[in-house]
Amino acid sequence: MAFNKISFEESLGKNVVAAERCIGCGTCILVCPYNCLEYREGIPVIVKECKVCGICARACPQNEWSQSEVEKAVFNREKQPSEEFGVYRKLVIARAKDEAVQKVAQDGGAVTALLTFGLKSGIFDGAIASGKSRDKPLYPAPMLATSLSEILEGAGTRYTYSPNILALAEAVKQKKHSLAFVGTPCQIRAVRKLQMAGLKRYTAPIKLSIGLMCSESFTYEGLIEGYIRGKLGINPEEISKMNIKGKMLVTTKSGVKAIPLAEVKPYVRKGCGYCQDFSSELADISAGGLGLDGWTFIIIRTETGEKIFESAEKAGFLETRSPDEKEPAMNLLLKLSSKKRKAPAA
Template sequence: MPNATQALGGRDMGVGEKGFEETLKPEVVEKGFCAVCGACVSLCPFGVIELRPSGPELVDNCLKCGNCYSVCPRYELDAEAIERFAFGRPRRPDEEFGVVRKMLLARSRDEEVLKVCQDGGVVSTLVKHLVSSGMAIAAVLSGVSLDTPWLPEPRIAINGQEVLECAGSRYSYTLNLMSNVGTSALLGFLEGRKAAFVGLPCQVAAMRKIQMLPVEELGWHKAFGPIIGLFCTETFDYDGLVKLMREKLGLEPGDVVKMNIKKGRLYFYPREGEPKAVRVKELADLVRQGCKVCTDFSAELADISVGSLGLEGWNVVIIRSELGEDVFNSALKADLLETRPIEEEPQVIDVLRRLTEMKRKRGEKRS
C-alpha cells in the first residue's frame, strides 16, 4: 500500500533519461554531500528508495521519474529561482542574509509556550497560533521519542497541545521530510488548507523544491505554508551525543531536561544539579557529514527564519516573504508576541554576519 506521498503521485510517471543511479548516487551520496533529509525517499512514487544510515539507497528498479533529484537540496539547487518563486524577487547584492523584508527581536507572550520553550518561544507561538486559529490544518515539526531520551523524531501537530510537546531544541537531526510531508499534504488537500512546516535550512530548501515540482494538478505549491526555518550551524550524531553525556559528563540522557548552545559551548541541564558544558569545537567528530558542505546558516529560503544568537529569552526573527509577514502580524494582532527593534542589540547583527560567513566559507571549501 503506498504512503500518503506516493498516493499523491510523482513528477512524471513516464520513464526519463536520468534516475537515482545517474544523479543522486554519484553526485550527492557518494561524495558525502547528502543531508539525509529524506526528501527523495518521501517523494519517490514507486517506493524504491530507502534511507540507510549512510544515506538513501536504491532497493528496486528505478523508473526514472525524476522526483528524487528534483527535490534534493544538495543537487542543482537554484537559489535564485526559489527566491523568485517564494519572495517574488532574488536577493539584492547588499542582502548578505538573503531576501529580507524585516528583521527584529521577538519573544512569546503565551504563558504555555514560555513554560517549555528554548529561548524566546517565537516558533512555538507562531505554529500554535497557526493550528489553533485554523490558518494551518497541521504542522510538520520535530519532537522527542517517548521511549528513547533525546532521540528526535518527526511529528505532525494538529492542535496547540501537540505543538507544545515539540517545543525546545534538539541538536541531532530529525527526518521531518519523511512520511509527514505526504500525510500533511493530504490533510491540506482534503481540508483546503495549508500545512505549516518547521525545519533546518537543508529541509527548507527541499520543501521549496517540492513546492516547485512541475505537476500543477497536484498543487504542491498550495499544500504547504508558511515554511519556518531555524538558524543552524550544524547537527550532531545522536549516538555520539549520548556517549558524550555518559562518558565525558557523567550524565544519563534521561536525566537531562534541556540542551542549549551559548557562547561557543553546548550546555546540558540535568533535572538536579548544575548544568555541564563542552566547547562546541570539541564536538567536531560528531558533526554529520552532510552538514559540512552546507552554506546556509539562517534558513535563507524560508518565509520566516528564527534563531537566538545568544540573547537570553529573545529570538532573532527574519521575515522574508509576504506570507511570513502576514503570519507574524497575525500573531502580533492576537497579542501573542512582544517585539523590539534589532538595533537595540547591535552585537546580534555582528554575530549573525560572522556565523553566516563562517558557514558559507566552510561549505564552499568542502563542496
C-alpha cells in the same frame, strides 16, 4: 516539464550519497512513487529495484540547485551581495506571551507561539515540525502536529537531525490543506526545491515556512550516545534541555554542564559541511537564538510571513521589540552567516 529519467543509483546514489554531500533531508524518500527508498542512519538507502522515474533527482536540493532561480521564485529578485543574511522585510526580537510556551521553548518560544496562533485561529490545519521519540531520549522524530499539545510537546531544540520533510507524507495522507512547515535551512531548501520541481502534491498545502537558524547539527549516535552518554556518563533521559550559547550547555537536575564546541565538532554531520545558509534565507520567517536570553531573533522575509506574524502579534500571542544597531545578536547574525557562506557549495 520534460526532465531526465535517471535511476537513483546513477544520480543521487553516486553524486550525492556516495560523494557524502547528502544532507539527509529525506526529500527523495518522500517523493519516490514506488517506495524504493528508506531512511537509515541519516541517509536514503535503496531497498527495492529503482523504476528509473527520475523524480528523486528532480526533487533533491543537493542536486542541480540554482540559488538565483529559487530567490527569484520566492522574492521576485536575487539577493544583493550586501544582503549578508538574505532578502528580508523586517527584523524583530520576539517572545511568546504565554508563560507555558516560554517554559518549554528553546529561546523566546516565538516559533511555538506562531504555530499555536495559526492552529487556534484556523490559518493552519496542521504543522510539520519535530517531535520527540517515545523510546529514545532526545531523538528527534518528524511530526505532523494537529493539536496544541503536540505543538507544545515538540517545542525546544534537538541538535540531532530531524528530517521533518518526511512528515509531509502523513499530511498528504490526511489531506491537510493549510500547513506551517518548521525546519532547518537545508529543509527549507528542500521545500523550495519541491516547489521549483512542481511537485504540488507536497507543497500546495504549505502556507508558511519557518526556518531555524543553524550552524550545524549532530549525529545522534555520535553526540548523544557516544559523547554525552559514553564519554560524559550523562544519561540522556536526565537531560531537560540542551542549548548552544558559545558553548554547548547541557542541563540536568545536577546543574548545567558547559562543553566547548571543539569537543563536539567530531560529531557534526558530514552534509552540514556543504551548507552555506546559516539563517534559512529562503524561509518566509527565520528564527534563531543568536545569544539572546529568553527571546527569539526573527527575520521576516516574505509578505506571507509578515501578515501571519503581525496577526499573531495583534492577537496577543507574541510580544516584540526592535533590535537596535548595537544589538550583539545582529553582529552574531552577520558573523555566522558569513562564516557559513565560505563552505563549499552543494
